[in-house]
Every structure is written in C-alpha cells, then in structure tokens.
Amino acid sequence: MRRLSVIAARVAAVCLLTALVAACATQQEAKKIWLRSDGQRDAGNPALIEQFEVANSLCLNEREKISMLLPMIEQSGLPGLLANQEREADLSDIHARCMSKQGYLLVPENQAEAKRQELMAAEAARKSQQPPPAPARKPAPRTK
Numbered sequence: 001m002r003r004l005s006v007i008a009a010r011v012a013a014v015c016l017l018t019a020l021v022a023a024c025a026t027q028q029e030a031k032k033i034w035l036r037s038d039g040q041r042d043a044g045n046p047a048l049i050e051q052f053e054v055a056n057s058l059c060l061n062e063r064e065k066i067s068m069l070l071p072m073i074e075q076s077g078l079p080g081l082l083a084n085q086e087r088e089a090d091l092s093d094i095h096a097r098c099m100s101k102q103g104y105l106l107v108p109e110n111q112a113e114a115k116r117q118e119l120m121a122a123e124a125a126r127k128s129q130q131p132p133p134a135p136a137r138k139p140a141p142r143t144k
Contacts, residue, residue: 039120059098
C-alpha cells in the first residue's frame with residue numbers, strides 16, 4: 001500500500017510539473033510594438049509608414065533566410081516544444097536586431113508612449129548639439 005502511494009505521488013508530481021511547464025510555455029508576453037528610434041509617429045505619415053514596411057519586409061526576409069539554415073526540430077513532446085520555443089526566440093532576436101539597424105525598437109505596448117517621449121527628447125538633444133550647417137559661401141569673383 002505504501003509503495004502504491006509513493007508511485008501515485010510521483011505521478012502527481014510529474015503531472016503537476018508538466019502542467020506548469022506547459023503553462024509557462026504558452027504564457028504570452030505583453031504585446032510589443034515597433035517605435036522609430038527618433039520617436040516620430042508613423043501614424044498619418046505615409047512616408048514613415050512606407051519606410052517601416054520596407055524595413056520590416058527586409059528584416060522578415062533576413063529572418064526567413066536564417067530560419068532555412070537552422071536545423072529542423074524533429075523532437076516531440078516537451079523537449080521538442082522547448083527546442084522550438086528556443087528556435088523561435090532566436091529568430092525573433094534576429095528580426096529585432098535587424099530592425100534596430102533600420103532605426104526601430106521593439107517595446108512593450110504599455111511602455112511605448114513613455115519610450116517614444118524619451119526617444120524624441122534624445123533626438124532633440126542630439127540635434128541641438130550639432131553645429132549649425134556652415135553658411136553657403138559665395139564664389140570668389142572671377143578675374144580675367
């Protein structure tokens with residue numbers, strides 16, 4: 001009888017652990033959105049929207065190329081699930097790094113406005129520290 005209760009306890013522990021891992025695996029992160037690194041809003045500006053679409057398309061293509069080079073995960077069960085999650089996280093990092101090079105940052109949606117304000121302030125400070133462009137010089141009069 002004691003042996004049976006030990007086995008039942010082990011089975012219950014394994015089931016609980018499996019349920020916890022599955023819950024963690026399916027738990028969704030907070031929604032994230034892309035911001036321009038200069039803080040400008042894309043909304044209502046067709047030129048900025050097009051810039052984002054071009055950058056995102058380029059980075060998604062880069063992600064896809066790298067995805068095709070990575071080995072396929074053929075494990076099943078929990079090890080396969082964890083391996084696929086790691087693979088997806090790596091591909092998401094590749095996409096985010098590419099977008100960063102294009103001038104975009106991925107931030108949690110609930111922090112986006114504060115981050116946008118921070119980025120705009122940093123951009124304004126950067127611009128104010130740059131020396132003004134040199135005035136155009138008039139060409140020297142030509143002598144004959």
